[in-house]
Amino acid sequence: MNVTGHTRRSVSIRDVATAAGVSYQTVSRVINDHPSVKPSTRERVLAAIDELGFRRNSTALALASGRSRAVTVLTSNTTHYGYASVLQGIEEAARAAAYTVGIGVLESADGADEADVAAQVQRSADAGGGLIVIAYDPAGVRALGAVPAGLPVVGVVETPASPPGDDRPWVWADDREAAYKATRHLLSLGHETVHYVAIPSSTRRTSARTTGWQQALKEAGAPQPRPLQGSWGPAGGHAAGLKLAGNPAVTAILCGNDDLALGVIRALHETGRAIPGDVSVAGFDDAPHSAYLTPSLTTVRLDFTGLGRSAFALLHGVLEESAQIAPHPVSVPELIVRESSGPPPERG
Amino acid sequence: MNVTGHTRRSVSIRDVATAAGVSYQTVSRVINDHPSVKPSTRERVLAAIDELGFRRNSTALALASGRSRAVTVLTSNTTHYGYASVLQGIEEAARAAAYTVGIGVLESADGADEADVAAQVQRSADAGGGLIVIAYDPAGVRALGAVPAGLPVVGVVETPASPPGDDRPWVWADDREAAYKATRHLLSLGHETVHYVAIPSSTRRTSARTTGWQQALKEAGAPQPRPLQGSWGPAGGHAAGLKLAGNPAVTAILCGNDDLALGVIRALHETGRAIPGDVSVAGFDDAPHSAYLTPSLTTVRLDFTGLGRSAFALLHGVLEESAQIAPHPVSVPELIVRESSGPPPERG
């Protein structure tokens, strides 16, 4: 290792070539694992590379070859647990494949107009490489739609209503099944029905989560209340919780994510309802803190990092023919029963 | 599906040049806002750019000029609120400056050995551009230390024990002041002393938060208990909380972050202690859910996104002489008093 020569101009394949007594093309062959290089010269080149501390300039590689080994993730608010976890999964898989990962933040779901989103997509496209768009919200969906044709892109989306075509490389968790499981759980405890506080839908009114919830109610012959619209954070849950608290018939509430559930629980506390004595609450995601709330939160765990890894694998397959095109495996949600759900109160 | 993807060659400055009837060097001048271009030719070039939809190839720009307008953020676990917020702030500022932001995740604080960290730093350096290292944990500190000399880097660090030299472009929040404020608040409520559950220190034993806490105790003539070592997540807080719950003399606990506080509160609940009736608890960070916990959490708000913006501004100044070198403004922590803190119980 050459410790001293760091601030200097970095060593190029020409430097390595002269040190090894070969042409720089041969150096290129060695660092690209080209088969037709005589073992002895390969040795010499590798020795020179090691001695000089040569590292291939990725910018020049990208320009000359057109391949960039880079992926840019387009996402809204990275502080949300689900988003951050997907990003983490992508980074993990990208690192293993020696890919660089860039990040572009879309404005908050509400505030992102077409122009902003289009500009951000363009910027990401300019960076070269592939794109992964987390399309859990309107801004993300808009971004996914604004990607120019021909640019390799993978979408991390809500469960689509119908299976997308092969021209839509998407990955998703089984939101319908998750909501179905959670609703069944609450009904099995004896609740007459289950109310639902939804996260903002990325596109249409009836998300897969809503569908799963409704299906479970229908199968049980339970009344189907109208879903309440929440936001992403606890504030939206709090507002929805206050509304639901006004109705004494409400004994079970399913929430679109754990933060929403937190807000709902807070609102119920404020209005003097016991959990789960008076009202049961269940969330979605199994965020790290959910197990430590009081009461601890019943929720459905979704494998976001696995989803991120799948998204990268899919993109990797598109980018390099050599790479396996993984089937988009739909991760199976797991119900985690904790303290916030229990039997309904005795009826008066 | 279009497997190979981006087959359409993008338009180059030569295409623009022929369309505008000038040489490609003139096009280069126009897109670089070079002063010496005749207004009429500039017009023609701009028109051609617009018509052909030309976008400058950033890879070629980087290779030819050496400037890359890119920053890579090196960080541990992106799902923690503080880290994610700093990243958000960096991205925001970078976007405004038309910089690309890359991300490299360091292995979890405990599991990252020297080699892993060094490899990740190398990878980030290879990407070109500047580096911002979030050094709130041992892995980050190690990464900051492993950055080769000559590479532009800014550290987001815990409050340093003594002011760093000019060769250490660092930003930080005032951890000492924050801990001091929170401790003073608890003491002012009448508590005899305040116990402290610490986040893992990034380097040495006595972090600035510990110092601030101790200082407040000292000034008040309060007993100085030994700090408890926590982890980053609620699990560590829970373990520490169980220990503290065994001591009936404990009436006030300051926690190194809100997640830790969550775990402590949970442990106190499990052991039958009322909050704040029996024990007051305060956190650090003001995470989004902290206001909606039951009881809502007294905490100290730190401006992480502001810190991220400052970090980028500092790096920007290093990278481009034209950019203003912002002084690293130490963000002022704000005490947020909520339900989890109150007077101590009557003494028996």
Add this chain to the structure above:
DNA sequence: CTGAAAGCGCTTACAG
């Protein structure tokens, strides 16, 4: 004010 040359560090044909 504008054009012709050289080159950033690499790869991809093309020779031998």
Add this chain to the structure above:
DNA sequence: CTGAAAGCGCTTACAG
């Protein structure tokens, strides 16, 4: 198996 040429799309001197 290895070398000499051309070029990726741009910028930076250097001419005029």
